[in-house]
Amino acid sequence: MANRSRFNWSRVAGIFSGAVLLLAGTVALAAQPAAAPTTGGPGPEVCKACHAARVEFYQASVHGQKGNLRGPANAGNCAVCHGDGTEHVKAGGGRGVGGIRNPGGKTMSPDDKNATCLACHAAGSKRTHWDGSTHQTRGTACTSCHTMHSPDKVLTKLTQPEVCFACHKQQRAEVNRTFRHPILEGKVVCSDCHNPHGSIGRALMKRDSVVDTCYQCHAEKRGPFVHNHGPVTEDCALCHNPHGTVADSMLKLRPPFLCHQCHTPHGGNVAQLKGQNQQLSKYGSLLSATSGGKSGINYTQGRGCANCHTQIHGSNNPASGIPLGNPTPQFFLR
Ligand code: HEC
Ligand code: HEC
Ligand code: HEC
Ligand code: HEC
Ligand code: HEC
Ligand code: HEC
Ligand code: HEC
Ligand code: HEC
Ligand code: HEC
Ligand code: HEC
Numbered sequence: 094m095a096n097r098s099r100f101n102w103s104r105v106a107g108i109f110s111g112a113v114l115l116l117a118g119t120v121a122l123a124a125q126p127a128a129a130p131t132t133g134g135p136g137p138e139v140c141k142a143c144h145a146a147r148v149e150f151y152q153a154s155v156h157g158q159k160g161n162l163r164g165p166a167n168a169g170n171c172a173v174c175h176g177d178g179t180e181h182v183k184a185g186g187g188r189g190v191g192g193i194r195n196p197g198g199k200t201m202s203p204d205d206k207n208a209t210c211l212a213c214h215a216a217g218s219k220r221t222h223w224d225g226s227t228h229q230t231r232g233t234a235c236t237s238c239h240t241m242h243s244p245d246k247v248l249t250k251l252t253q254p255e256v257c258f259a260c261h262k263q264q265r266a267e268v269n270r271t272f273r274h275p276i277l278e279g280k281v282v283c284s285d286c287h288n289p290h291g292s293i294g295r296a297l298m299k300r301d302s303v304v305d306t307c308y309q310c311h312a313e314k315r316g317p318f319v320h321n322h323g324p325v326t327e328d329c330a331l332c333h334n335p336h337g338t339v340a341d342s343m344l345k346l347r348p349p350f351l352c353h354q355c356h357t358p359h360g361g362n363v364a365q366l367k368g369q370n371q372q373l374s375k376y377g378s379l380l381s382a383t384s385g386g387k388s389g390i391n392y393t394q395g396r397g398c399a400n401c402h403t404q405i406h407g408s409n410n411p412a413s414g415i416p417l418g419n420p421t422p423q424f425f426l427r
Contacts, residue, residue, distance in 0.1 A: 133169070133177060133179075134169075134178045134179050135171075135178050135179060135182050136170050136171065136172075137151070137152065137157075139182055140178065140182075143186050146242075147242040150242045150243065151242060154241070156241060157170075163213060164213075173209075174209050174241070175193055175195065175196075176194040178191065178193055179191070180192055180193075181193040194209075196210070196234070196235075197236040197240070197241070203232040203233065203234045206234040206236055207223075207235050210239075211223070219288060219290050222288075222290070222291030222292050222293060223290050223291045224291070226292070226297065227291075227297060228289060228291070233260075237260075238256055238257075238289065254268065254276055254277070254282070257283050264283075264336050267334060267336035267337040268336050268337050270336075270338055271337075271338075271339060272337060272338050272340065272341055272343045272344075273337030273343065274335060274337070274343075276336075281310075284299070285299070286298065286299055286307075286335065287299055294306070302328075303328050303329055303330050304325075304326065304327070314329075314406050314407075316406075316407050318406075318407030318408055318409050319407075319408060319410065319411060320408040320409075320424075320425065322405060322406060322407055324355070325405070325406045332345060347397070348397045348398040348399055349397065349398050352398045401426055402424060402426055403426065406425075407425070408425045
């Protein structure tokens, strides 16, 4: 492409971001502070003649304000992202004409696009793990999510999901299910749980692990409890799909099926159950759940495990001390 000279400043910017180590030989440039590479060329007023709307939006945006000392307005304006526009203007403009660059267009590689932005934004603590992150390695560019000349939808809670849904159809479907986080209402947002710029947690979790991410808002599930339930301390997503489900409480499966993935059904043949469900027969003798002609299966599978095991995330009650006392706290019954 005409606009991809062998030595362009986005490559230089790459040195600062660590993306293009091969060019580290360009010592003089690499030694400069990690400021934006400044190139000259006509400024906003010249461009305004043909790109009025874009220039006006830019000048009112965070990037266009002189007050941001490290921002483009103090570092070459349009040229910081689009390169020297002299030839473009001379030629009367046009797509790709005069070597004009477009970090939001189709002609630059994702790495070159990103270098444009990382020249100034690599230092942000949120992007420490950008290199090697799923989005970076899959060729997602900063400009796949961010816009510079129109309201940046990804920064606003209500509009962020539509940016993500453009590539994540499955999550769009999940977020529309009956049991879901209030994402469509803008009360919870994808970036409450994910850091799209990269993280050390799996699935781009905002915190180091899934549980830590959930504790931000569900602190009561953190424990430690007197009796912990193994999978709860390990990973909430073993049982929940936080985007949305057809089962109550965002459960991946309904009990008993959820529980049966890891537990053998105990039926009604549990000592306390027999005691708990005592009733008198018409002859006055004591019946238990199972001897009363009812299937123990109805008591357990049919009713749903969480009806009895109500403290499924962990129980804080000490043991009752009564032999075979019921319900027994270590089984998350109370
Ligand atoms: C004489 C009119 C004119 C001037 C002045 C002008 N442009 Fe353009 N520019 C165009 C036209 C026409 C296009 C084609 C796309 C379009 O219609 O928006 C274009 C396209 C672009 C593109 C998209 C390039 C691509 O390959 O996708 C960028 C970026 C751009 N101009 C930046 C600038 C900048 C920065 C300046 C000032 C330095 C500037 N233009 C000055 C007319 C002009
Ligand atoms: C010349 C340096 C520079 C370049 C190049 C640059 N930015 Fe920025 N950007 C800044 C500064 C300074 C701010 C305001 C302070 C901050 O948030 O760090 C900012 C703010 C932002 C914000 C927050 C906007 C808001 O409304 O809060 C986003 C998003 C952003 N930049 C994305 C980008 C993207 C994407 C690119 C590449 C296309 C880019 N920037 C290129 C310096 C730059
Ligand atoms: C997959 C979508 C996505 C990509 C790709 C992406 N961002 Fe973001 N960015 C977001 C979201 C969502 C937010 C708001 C939530 C947050 O602050 O984490 C954000 C916030 C920001 C902010 C403002 C908050 C801050 O960190 O100061 C800046 C600056 C920014 N991004 C720069 C970049 C740069 C530079 C790149 C490319 C290296 C990039 N982003 C790539 C989605 C993305
Ligand atoms: C911080 C980086 C940055 C700065 C500074 C910047 N732009 Fe852009 N420009 C972009 C990005 C990214 C896009 C892709 C669309 C978007 O994000 O809105 C773009 C798109 C454009 C387009 C449209 C290209 C198309 O696809 O049709 C024009 C024209 C343009 N810019 C002109 C300018 C002018 C003129 C200036 C200076 C007043 C300027 N830009 C300053 C990053 C920047
Ligand atoms: C331009 C396309 C694009 C956009 C926009 C986008 N992503 Fe992605 N995302 C991908 C690709 C490609 C993958 C790799 C896996 C795949 O193919 O689904 C991915 C993977 C992910 C993963 C899984 C990461 C892992 O390591 O398992 C998460 C989480 C994610 N994206 C969140 C988001 C969020 C949140 C947003 C919006 C702020 C977003 N994405 C916007 C393209 C995109
Ligand atoms: C309440 C927290 C939370 C919110 C909000 C959230 N996610 Fe997730 N997301 C997760 C967790 C946890 C996982 C890992 C799930 C698993 O592995 O079972 C995940 C996984 C993903 C994946 C990878 C799926 C896969 O199969 O590898 C993508 C893509 C994704 N989320 C996108 C999004 C998008 C887009 C949004 C906003 C519409 C969003 N998420 C909102 C918690 C959340
Ligand atoms: C940003 C805050 C936030 C984060 C982070 C968060 N949640 Fe939530 N969660 C909410 C809100 C708000 C509700 C809805 C409460 C309501 O409707 O009363 C909710 C509800 C729930 C519900 C109950 C749904 C129902 O149908 O009753 C479950 C289960 C849940 N979240 C699991 C998780 C898991 C698992 C994670 C971590 C992957 C997580 N949450 C992370 C805010 C959050
Ligand atoms: C072993 C499976 C399992 C794991 C793992 C799990 N949960 Fe749950 N969760 C459930 C069940 C079952 C329900 C429904 C309880 C009911 O119906 O009484 C539930 C309900 C919830 C609710 C809504 C009702 C309430 O208790 O507030 C929230 C919020 C919740 N879980 C958050 C979490 C968080 C956060 C984690 C990780 C720290 C987690 N869960 C891990 C099984 C699990
Ligand atoms: C991902 C696997 C997994 C799922 C799903 C799961 N559990 Fe567990 N559960 C465990 C593990 C592991 C233990 C600890 C076993 C141990 O210490 O012997 C445990 C312990 C228990 C205990 C205490 C038993 C004892 O011997 O201490 C009860 C009761 C229990 N789970 C009920 C449930 C119920 C009810 C569900 C469904 C809502 C459920 N579990 C879902 C893995 C799971
Ligand atoms: C009617 C109440 C009730 C229901 C419904 C119920 N349980 Fe239990 N469960 C108990 C009681 C009481 C104990 C304690 C037994 C003891 O103290 O020895 C127990 C013990 C357990 C234990 C530990 C002992 C063992 O047998 O491994 C597990 C695991 C368990 N239940 C899982 C489940 C699962 C899975 C379901 C749903 C299929 C379920 N429970 C439904 C009352 C119930």
